[in-house]
Amino acid sequence: MxxxxxxxxxxxxxxxxxxxxxxxxxxxxxxxxxxxxxxxxxxxxxxxxxxxxxxxxxxxxxxxxxxxxxxxxxxxxxxxxxxxxxxxxxxxxxxxxxxxxxxxxxxxxxxxxxxxxxxxxxxxxxxxxxxxxxxxxxxxxxxxxxxxxxxxxxxxxxxxxxxxxxxxxxxxxxxxxxxxxxxxxxxxxxxxxxxxxxxxxxxxxxxxxxxxxEVWSHPEVKEQVVNAGAADNTLVMASFRNTSRVMINEYAHKVQHLENAGVDDFDQYWEFVKGSNAYDAYKTGDWNKALLSMGQAAAFAxxxxxxxxxxxxxxxxxxxxxxxxxxxxx
Ligand SMILES: Cc1cc2nc3c(=O)[nH]c(=O)nc-3n(C[C@H](O)[C@H](O)[C@H](O)COP(=O)(O)O)c2cc1C
Structure with missing residues (x-):
């Protein structure tokens, strides 16, 4: 130290x-x-x-x-x-x-x-x-x-x-x-x-x-962060006044697709945004199937x-x- x-x-x-x-x-x-x-x-x-x-x-x-x-x-x-x-x-x-x-x-x-x-x-x-x-x-x-x-x-x-x-x-x-x-x-x-x-x-x-x-997430999730630059993240859920900056991946795109189409029924988002998805992704390494919080400082990680x-x-x-x-x- x-x-x-x-x-x-x-x-x-x-x-x-x-x-x-x-x-x-x-x-x-x-x-x-x-x-x-x-x-x-x-x-x-x-x-x-x-x-x-x-x-x-x-x-x-x-x-x-x-x-x-x-x-x-x-x-x-x-x-x-x-x-x-x-x-x-x-x-x-x-x-x-x-x-x-x-x-x-x-x-x-x-x-x-x-x-x-x-x-x-x-x-x-x-x-x-x-x-x-x-x-x-x-x-x-x-x-x-x-x-x-x-x-x-x-x-x-x-x-x-x-x-x-x-x-x-x-x-x-x-x-x-x-x-x-x-x-x-x-x-x-x-x-x-x-x-x-x-x-x-x-x-x-x-x-x-x-x-x-010491962070327990699956090596494949960590590898995504290691490889990510400052721009490999995106904003989702601003239409619900609950903006999140997350890794660009399949589920982030799905959510953005719904938001861009003007869908305001939260139920339609649930399968993509529910918090347990992130837990599953950290566990299995399947980083595409969750909204995974990650910011621009990935450039330094x-x-x-x-x-x-x-x-x-x-x-x-x-x-x-x-x-x-x-x-x-x-
Ligand atoms: C994967 C992840 C999960 C987070 N979960 C929480 C949380 O549960 N509670 C909270 O107050 N902030 C949470 N944050 C925000 C961080 O505590 C911190 O405010 C933020 O990461 C700082 O910005 P940075 O990502 O650019 O370093 C989370 C951030 C990340 C990246």
């Missing part, structure tokens, strides 16, 4: 070495994933919805505590627009707190119902949004410790406005008093140096670490290596970039 090079409000708040956070990843964000980020000097968020069964969820948390040898890791609580999908979360929140988790990434709907419990337990809450406007509102109205703003480039949900991280990394920190984390398209250390210079206190990555050795190697590389690239800037100044 690299020595600490950056000291930011997020490294201090989270008591971590590197200002690099690994966001929640549906189906993939398990104990190995979260622990590998922590053991590499950052923070990783185990994804609560990936373990709908409370006993399995608790076991996974205990496994992560073992893997980090007691170093804190985080839990992602993503609330989708469909309330029935969020039902497990309040029970899971209690389990997480009981198990000693004090770092949370919330996302999707504002975590209004969760916050009293989280704050009573002195937990650190990082809420993730896709626009500066939502970040300003969250920082003003919610008792959160920091806010993540993901730009249009991100894998998963880039929101509706689709403003790039290059813009949001300047505008966000300028207008928001609590620490701002920038995500979306981040996969190279030069970008880390740049967004820290712009005012961010850390970066959040998702796509870049899809190729980490060029080999399957341990998480720690990814972190070391990001830090080396960032320090080199800072050396370059210094050399350019008089």
């Amino acid at each position: 690299r020595n600490q090079y950056f000291r930011t409000k997020i490294t201090e708040l989270f008591k971590i070495k590197h200002p690099i956070l690994c966001g929640g990843l549906m189906w993939l964000g398990n104990a190995e994933y979260a622990a590998s980020a922590v053991n590499a000097g950052g923070m990783g968020f185990l994804t609560a919805k990936t373990f709908p069964d409370p006993i399995e969820f608790k076991d996974e948390l205990l496994k992560a505590w073992d893997l980090t040898a007691g170093q804190p890791f985080g839990v992602n609580l993503y609330q989708s627009m469909r309330p029935e999908e969020n039902e497990v979360l309040s029970g899971h929140l209690k389990i997480a707190l009981d198990t000693g988790i004090r770092h949370f990434e919330t996302a999707g709907l504002p975590p209004t119902d969760f916050l009293p419990h989280l704050k009573e337990a002195d937990a650190i809450v990082l809420h993730k949004v896709s626009t500066v406007r939502h970040a300003i509102s969250a920082a003003r109205k919610l008792d959160i410790d920091a806010v993540t703003i993901v730009g249009a480039e991100c894998g998963g949900h880039p929101g509706l406005e689709l403003v790039s991280s290059l813009i949001q990394a300047v505008v966000g920190p300028e207008q928001i008093k609590i620490p701002v984390v920038i995500g979306g398209g981040i996969g190279h250390g030069r970008q880390i140096a740049a967004v820290l210079g712009m005012g961010a206190e850390a970066v959040l990555v998702g796509t870049r670490v899809l190729v980490a050795k 060029n080999s399957i290596v341990p998480m720690e190697e990814i972190y070391d590389k990001l830090i080396d690239e960032a320090t080199e970039a800072i050396g370059r800037i210094s050399a350019l100044t008089q």
